[in-house]
Ligand SMILES: [Zn+2]
């Protein structure tokens with residue numbers, strides 16, 4: 001079993017795309033840092049690799065905080081930053097939900113009584 005695992009990992013590294021290392025983040029264009037990650041297999045015939053992993057100091061290191069977006073107050077689902085909107089109370093909503101809510105509020109408003 002472990003022989004198969006090792007050859008799988010060998011194969012994995014053999015098939016890594018042979019691209020020139022990226023120097024700039026594809027998201028924000030910052031200079032990337034390279035952190036060496038050491039991968040290894042244990043047991044007889046175990047191997048070690050030092051693999052430089054590109055890390056964007058802006059995007060990757062702050063990913064945890066950047067990912068935190070409060071859920072939409074209308075539907076309770078996560079809001080993508082790109083499509084987020086804040087309503088009149090400063091709460092995060094989907095643009096669609098905001099529009100829907102405006103429409104439903106307008107709909108729920110009792111229409112002026114007709115005097116008969
Ligand atoms: Zn970046």
Ligand SMILES: [Zn+2]
Pocket residue numbers: 072073074075076077093094097
């Ligand atoms: Zn929503």
